[in-house]
Amino acid sequence: MAPLTALTADQAHSRLHELIVIDVRTPGEHASGHLPGAHNIPLDHLDAALPALKAAADRGDLLIVCASGARSARACRRLADQGVTAATLTGGTTAWIQRGHDTHRPAGTRTPWAMDRQVRLTAGSLVLAGLIAGQRWNAARRLSAGVAGGLVLSALTNTCGMAAILARLPHNRPRTTDLEATLAALAG
Structure with missing residues (x-):
């Protein structure tokens, strides 16, 4: 071989x-x-x-x-x-x-949904939650910034920490x- x-x-x-x-x-x-x-x-x-x-x-x-x-x-x-x-x-x-x-x-x-779809839903939900909560508590905007930074890092390294976490969920x-x-x- x-x-x-x-x-x-x-x-x-x-x-x-x-x-x-x-x-x-x-x-x-x-x-x-x-x-x-x-x-x-x-x-x-x-x-x-x-x-x-x-x-x-x-x-x-x-x-x-x-x-x-x-x-x-x-x-x-x-x-x-x-x-x-x-x-x-x-x-x-x-x-x-x-x-x-x-x-x-x-x-x-x-x-079940494909992993990339699960990541998009989770990332989008976290960014949205950070922006909405940030209307009342400025510190909540850090959640959106953290997710955005994670997505940039994911693209640069061709790895995905969020996918690694989601893979541990029972349905995955x-x-x-x-x-x-x-x-x-x-x-x-």
Whole structure:
């Protein structure tokens, strides 16, 4: 197996039958639509999944997927630090969908909002609350300034602290049984 670093949506589509796809988005994002056959291991569970991912990488090439490619690139770097070679999907599921490739959604699953939508709602709500409360208490305007500063930092560093916090909410967390089943399938 040749080491991979990045695949475009079209390259991944043509090789999907031979790739082991790991989706590092939250369970809610994964449920909203994922690459066919993708296993969901949220980014914050990557270290716990390392033994299963090493076993899977011994059997085939790993493709790490997220919404835009930022989290999957981070996951690939973390895996590389542990001696596991994996590729990232350039542009993530967004590019996959834009290229017209199919996604799968679990039947009967309520689809939570995508993480970027959750971040926009939370950031907008906090800014609005800070501005409204600032009409009465000037210090409340600091909330709006703090959120604005966080959004600028997020753009400059291509990370998102608010998404990291929101990912810890119950609807964004994997059920223990789901994660255990995924790890068992990958290890086997």
